[in-house]
Amino acid sequence: MLRAALLCAVLALLRAQLVSFPCPPACSCFVRDAAQCSGGDVERIAALGLPTNLTVIMLYRMDRGTLRSDSFRGMTVLQRLLLADSHISAVAPGAFNDLINLKTLRLSRNQIPDLPGSLFDQLVLLEQLFLSHNKLTRIDQNLFRNLVNLQHLLLNNNQLVSLPAGLFAHLGNLRVLDVSGNNLTHLPQGLLGAQAKLERLVLHSNQLVSLDAGLLRSLRALAELRLDRNRLHSLAPGAFDQLRDLSILTLSRNQLRSLPSALFLHLxxxxxxxxxxxxxxxxxxxxxxxxxxxxxxxxxxxxxxxxxxxxxxxxxxxxxxxxxxxxxxxxxxxxxxxxxxxxxxxxxxxxxxxxxxxxxxxxxxxxxxxxxxxxxxxxxxxxxxxxxxxxxxxxxxxxxxxxxxxxxxxxxxxxxxxxxxxxxxxxxxxxxxxxxxxxxxxxxxxxGCPSTGGPPPHSLAPTWPALPVARDRPAWVPTSAEPWARAQPVAEGQGQDHRLFWSLYILLLAAQAVITGVIVFAMMKLCRLFRKLIRERALV
Missing domain, CATH: 3.80.10.10 (Ribonuclease Inhibitor)
Incomplete structure (x- = not known):
């Protein structure tokens, strides 16, 4: 009992240290200065009673409605605000005006079709802005004008058909830009002129038909460029010449029928x-x-x-x-x-x-x-x-x-x-x-290899099939694995005059007969001589 009581006391003390404020009933507060709330009405966030000294707020699966201008009033120390996977249909002007220390704002996976042009004017310290998976059809040219410290901007999976030429003009510290999954057909000249520090540019799954010369000229730090799943039918010569640090390039699933010579010469x-x-x-x-x-x-x-x-x-x-x-x-x-x-x-x-x-x-x-x-x-x-x-x-x-x-x-x-x-x-x-x-x-x-006039390969020992014989043409084709020297066909047209051969042959036979006759005659003489010697010895 005592051990259990001590354990409960330690846990209570630890919780008191982790949570230094009263947690609203509809939320969970397991991390110091942070609250996570799920469900509820988007328009009644202020009624949750969230303390103003929070540094992290996560709001999920809210009911459909408009994010009101007083939702986060007085939360000047808030650094991370996550409003994802809800049904926010609109954001009132001034909704984020008090969030002067905010560094991360996530509004992804909502139903937002438009944003007020001055909505982010007070978020000077913002580093990450997630607006993906909404229903944005247009973006005000001044929406990002004060976000000079922004490093990550995600606008992917919306319904954008165009981007103003000066939209990113003040985003000189941007590292990652994702506008994939929209309906963009053209990127205006000068759109990316200020992004000298950009490292990742994601443009896939749009309707882009061309890439103008000079559009990417300022992106000297770019390491990844994704242009796949568009409708690109041409690329300007030298389009990638300035991208000396580029590591990943995807151009798949487009309509390119040809590529300019030396297109990737400097990559x-x-x-x-x-x-x-x-x-x-x-x-x-x-x-x-x-x-x-x-x-x-x-x-x-x-x-x-x-x-x-x-x-x-x-x-x-x-x-x-x-x-x-x-x-x-x-x-x-x-x-x-x-x-x-x-x-x-x-x-x-x-x-x-x-x-x-x-x-x-x-x-x-x-x-x-x-x-x-x-x-x-x-x-x-x-x-x-x-x-x-x-x-x-x-x-x-x-x-x-x-x-x-x-x-x-x-x-x-x-x-x-x-x-x-x-x-x-x-x-x-x-x-x-x-x-x-x-x-x-x-x-x-x-x-079915036919036999030839030369010896068979040493690695093979085939049974040679009979060749077709032409009419009135003699031929001899081996039908067994006899020595190749005995399988030489005599073809028509090779019957040369062999008179010299026969003459030599007859001469050889005559010489052999003469020699044989001489030997026989000599033998007969020797036999007579032996007989005479034998008689003389007998008389003696």
Whole structure:
């Protein structure tokens, strides 16, 4: 009992230290000088009786209504005010006039269609302003004129169709600006002229159709620029030349059919670039500058038919390259990937590739995965994947492999590297001849290779099939694995005059007969001599 009483006393003392004011009944006050309230009427916030010495107020899920001008009267020490996820439909002028020390104001996820032009005039110390996920259709040009210390401004997911040219003119300390998810079709010249410290600019998911030259000229500290999911059909030459610190650039899901030459020439610090889902028909010969830090590049879902030779030669640090779902990409030059010595993942799937040059992957010694599934490949050179020591997976399924003699060299490579063909996808199968048969299951006889006049490869021991014989043309085709020297067909037109041969042959036979006759005659003489000697010895 005593221990429990002491524990209760300690907790009460701790709570008294954490909460130095009487907490309103409808709120929770678990942090010193902070209150969190949920529910209630937006127009009766003043009736909650919140102390004026609070530094943090969080109000959630309020009932629909107007935020009145006396809602936060006298709260001069308040630093953070969060009014998110409520149903605020309007804000009265002067609602924030007493909040002279406010640093964070969150009005996101409400129903606000408009804001008074002088609403933030007294918030000189404000650093973060969140106005996202409302119904704003316009913004007064003077709304941010006194927010000289503002660093984060979020206007995303509203219904803005335009922005006044001088809207951000006094926001010289801005670091993050997000106006994504609106209906902006154009950004006026000079809109971002004062944002020399801006590090992150988010413009995706609008209706932008062009990017004027000079619009981004002042953003020398910019590290991230997101322009994806717009309707950009052109970019001005040199549009990104001044963005020397840019690290992330997204241009995907636009309507770009071409890119100016040398567009990315000066983006030496770029680490991520997305160009996918544009109707790009070609790439200029010079597009990229020295970008040793670029790790990922995506060119999926375009209208590219091919690539310039050595198009990526300056991207020496690239790790991943995506070139998938390009229905017109039917051919690649042998030097397309020259210079990508650090490339690890290369995706060429879902294209219209019919063949690959023998040296396409030459010098890609860091390559680990190649995706070639869902193309129109019928055969590949036998050494197309040679000298790739790090290669771990090749995906080849869903191609119309023509399992004939042309596939024989590549089939030999497959047999030598059975573990490299990806097993997570549909394995490569024959079409046409031997339909449905796995490439790995093919035998040499399945390829139907015709016999030739030279010796067979040492690595193969086929049973040579009979060749078709032309009418009145003699031929001899081996039907078993006899020594090749005994399987030489005699073709018509090779019947040369062999009279010299026959003359030499007859002369040889005559010489042999003469020699034989001489030997026989000599033997007969020797026999007579021996007989005579024997008789003489007998008489003696």
């Amino acid at each position: 030496h610090n770029l680490t991520f670039l997305a160009l996918d889902e544009n109707p790009l028909e070609e790439l200029p010969g010079v597009l990229f500058g020295e970008m040793a830090g670029l790790r990922g590049l995506w060119l999926n879902r375009t209208e590219l038919r091919t690539l310039p030779d050595a198009a990526f030669r300056n991207l020496s640090g690239l790790r991943a390259l995506g070139l998938t779902l390009n229905p017109r990409l039917g051919a690649l030059p042998e030097g397309a990937f020259r210079g990508l010595g650090q490339l690890r993942q290369l995706s060429l799937s879902h294209n219209a590739l019919r063949a690959l040059p023998r040296g396409l992957f030459r010098d890609l010694r860091s390559l680990e995965q190649v995706r070639l599934e869902h193309n129109l490949l019928q055969t590949l050179p036998g050494d197309v994947f040679e000298d790739l020591p790090g290669l771990a997976e090749v995906l080849l399924g869903h191609n119309p492999w023509r399992c004939d003699c042309d596939l024989r060299p590549f089939l030999a490579w497959l047999r030598q590297h059975p573990g490299l063909v990806g097993r997570a996808e549909e394995p490569p199968r024959c079409q046409g001849r031997r339909p449905g048969l796995l490439l790995q299951a093919l035998s040499d006889g399945d390829l």
